[in-house]
Amino acid sequence: MILGIGSDLANIDRIGGTLARFGDRFRARVFTEEERQRSDRLADPVASYAKRWAAKEACSKALGTGLAMGISWRDMSVTNMASGQPVMHLTGWAAERLAGMTPAGHIPHVHVTLTDDAPWAQAFVVIEARPAA
Template sequence: MILGIGSDLANIERIAAVLDRHGDRFRNRVFTPTEQRRAEARPPLIAATYAKRWAAKEACSKALGTGLRMGISWRDMAVTNLATGQPVMHVTGWAAARLASMTPPGHEAIIHVTLTDDHPWAQAFVVIEARPVPQPPFQT
């Protein structure tokens, strides 16, 4: 079952301007060290990489049904990538607590995220799904 859906559109040029103006203060407030390493390793695409992750955090907060309020921190949501390049959303802190409270008993929550960019826009969609936890077979 679907627990939440969120989307966001971020302007890459706006994120680039914030990076220029606030630098590490912005990076450290919003992005985890892993997210920063990923973005900084892509010199021609630094701002686009940060913008996609910004959009993903906004979309995730919307899918959690809170937006960025009620105690959710930017760094409570983080995007990493599998070896295939597929983005993966991780939640900690208050975001993880909120996700746990949304998840029905006997289910596990799975966060699906997709990212795209086409200068000057970066976009993210997040879908939170609850899947039944497989029960072990009955033993006699």
């Protein structure tokens, strides 16, 4: 069953301006070390940061909170499988919120998809509850 859906559209140029203005302070506040390492080694790091920003916004919406109620930017992180498929990880308050919205006897699964076409980066997040086997 679907527990939540979220989407976000981020302007890559705006994220680039924020990165230029605040640099490491912004990176450290919003992104995990793994997200920073991955983004910084890509040909277009700004687009990667923008997609991850959009994914965090979309995830917070799917959790039904937006960026409120104690959720931290770094409570949500996006890594990639060897195939390149993005994977959303939740820790801290985001993980607690996910556990609280998951019905008994079910296991939550967070789906995420990312795309960009300058100047836009977009993310969709769907939170699903699957019956425990």
